[in-house]
Amino acid sequence: MSQILELDRPHLIELLESITEPFAVLDDELRIVFLNRAAADLIGRAPEELLGKRADLPETRDSPIHDAYRRVLETREPVTIEYPVPASDRWYEASIYPLKSGLSVLSRDVTGRRRARELADRVTSHAALRADVSAALADARDMRRTLQRCCEAAVAHLGVAFARVWTADEAGKLLLLDASAGLYTHLDGAHAQVPVGKFKIGLIAEEKRPHLTNDVQHDPRVGNPEWATREGMVAFAGYPLLVDGRMIGVFAMFARAPLAEDTLSVLGSVADAIAQGIVRRRTELELERRVQELARSNADLEQFAYVASHDLQEPLRMVSSYVQLLARRYKGKLDSDADDFIGFAVEGASRMQRLINDLLAYSRVGTRPGEHQDVDLERVFATACGNLEQAIADQRAEITHDPLPSIAGNETQLVQLLQNLLSNAIKFHGDLPPRVHVSAERGSAGWTISVRDNGIGISSEYFERIFVIFQRLHPREIYDGTGIGLAISKRIVERHGGRIWVESTPGAGATISFTLAEARRRFR
Structure with missing residues (x-):
């Protein structure tokens, strides 16, 4: 090999110079014995400047290739290594072979392969x-722990030095540090609370724009460049957490290596996901709070029902008993005005008793839903008609029905529903005896049950009003009632997930229809 390297053999030098890839020969002291033009260009000097110099030049002193040189000299085994050339932003693969005295180095550009591999690694x-x-x-029961896991994922998969999440307070004026992973994990200290509009984190929140840099040490928003230099920080990425334009926090991180464009794009989508997750959890918590408030409200309503059924009804029964006693004992013994007054009191007490009972029934529909089971509407119809037997006989009403299905619901409430509708159909009749027909029509979402009568009908302007509690369309002297029956009916239907409506023309009867879910199918 020493003969090959004799410089008086121009044709061999010409042959080595013709190699388009960087090639060099070093002696045992790592001095450059030979290098071609491509190798000199790679270092960035003229060949004559480099001959006889040690290979650990200032331009290459930090390159990992020097450790490979020493390993080859020590082991006398060839080594292949990839190394970067920062000046040209390229990667090379060096094949280093031991010689009898020294070593030879052949490098080739593998930037394309390296970047393809890095891209594949980043995609993964x-x-x-x-x-x-x-x-x-997906498991956001403890939002602080969830945010911590997100920061830990950024550190683990992107190799960033540390990642943090701040969330805005209710006023949107202060950012509170909720998660920190990597180099720093504490949640106290100078960065625990950041005013919106102050420092780089607060400015990201105020401007609602990301702040991204791969040159941290020269970034004017980095408040402590000495720290960045000492810790080797190169890149910073900070993203506002936005939902529908509303700022709810900041997701930010430092890295000791540049962050690629595709990585920054992915971090942007991760920030969006975190923002949505925070809002979703806050919405869930608000819903839970309202459900608890509703439960407390229902408990209060239950208490009211108890008071109404006991504390109000007891004195009412006493008043009713005494005025009825007065009516029986003194009717005809006083003047006619006294008889009228006592009659008014008896009727008033009776009407108050019916009103309290109906109000109790209305309140209990909302607070005691009961378990939904398969209910046979044929049985419900028969029970309702049985409860109305006296009214049907008194009014000579004719009640007919089509075959009725089984549906999913609460049987007690459904009896009350159908009984209310049949009672109204019997009550609000014209000169002819009541004729009432109950029909059922199957649809894609369940059944539509209709109660049609030949009564006085309803004007369209009252179609909504009749389902409002205490709303009456007729004087009590003409049609008795409390104005609660249809409100109870509406509430029962809605508790069953359906809707109720009326179709009518004054003087031509009315049809009240409601929807119910079909009974659950049974599989053997």
Whole structure:
């Protein structure tokens, strides 16, 4: 080999110079014995400047290739290594072979291969990051722990130095540090509370724009460049957490290596997911709070029902008993005015008793839904008609029905529903005896049950009003009632997930229809 390297053999030098890839020969002291033009260009000097110099030049002193040189000299085994050339932003693969005295180095540009591999690695890391963040957000019972898992995922899959999430307070004026992973994990200290509009984190929140840089040490928004230099920080990425234009926090991180464009794009989508997760959890908590308030309200309503059924009815029964006693004992013994007054009192007490009972029934529909089971409407119809037997006989009413289905519901409430509708149809009749027909029509979402009568009908302007509690369309002297029956009916239907409506023309009867879910299918 030493003969080959004799410089008086121009044709061999010409042969080595003709190699288009960087080639060099070093002696045992790592001095450059020979290098071609491509190798000199790679270092960035003329060949004559480099001959006889040690290979650990200032331009290459930090390159990992020097450790490979020493390993080859020590082991006398060839080594292949990839190394970067920062000046040209390229990657090379060096094949280093031992010689009898020294070593030879042949390099080739592998930037394309290296970048393809890095891209594949980033794609894998991005997918893992998205998966871990999605898993964390899917289990958001403890929002602080969820945000911590998101930060940990960024550190684990992107190799960033540390990642943090701040969330805005209710006033939107202060950012509170809720999660921190990587180099720093504490949640106290100078960064625990950041005013919106102050420092780089607060400015990201105020401007509602990301702040991204791969040159941290020269970024004017980095308040402590000495710290960045000491810790080797190169990149910063900060994203406002926005939902429908509303700022709810900031997701930010520092890295010791540049962050690629595709990584920054993925981080943007992760920030969006985190923002949506925070809002979703806050919405869930608000819903839970309202459900608890509703439960307390229902408990208060139950208490009211108890008071109405006991504390109000007891004195009412006493008053009713005494005025009825007065009516029986003194009717005809006083003047006619006294008889009228006592009659008014008896009727008033009776009407108050009916009103309290109806009000109790209305309140209990909302607070005691009961378990929904398969209910046979034929049985419900028969029970309702049985309860109305006296009214049907008194009015000579004719009640007919088509075959009725089984539906999913609460049987007690459905009896009350159908009884209310049949009672109204019997009550609001014209000169002819009441004729009432109950029909059922199956639809895609369940059944529509209709109660049609030949009564006085209803004007369209009252179609909504009749279902409002205490709303009456006729004087009590003409048609008795409390104005609660149809309100109870509407509430029962809605508790069963259906809707109720009326179709009518004054003087031509009315049809009240409501929807119910079909009975659950049974599989053997």
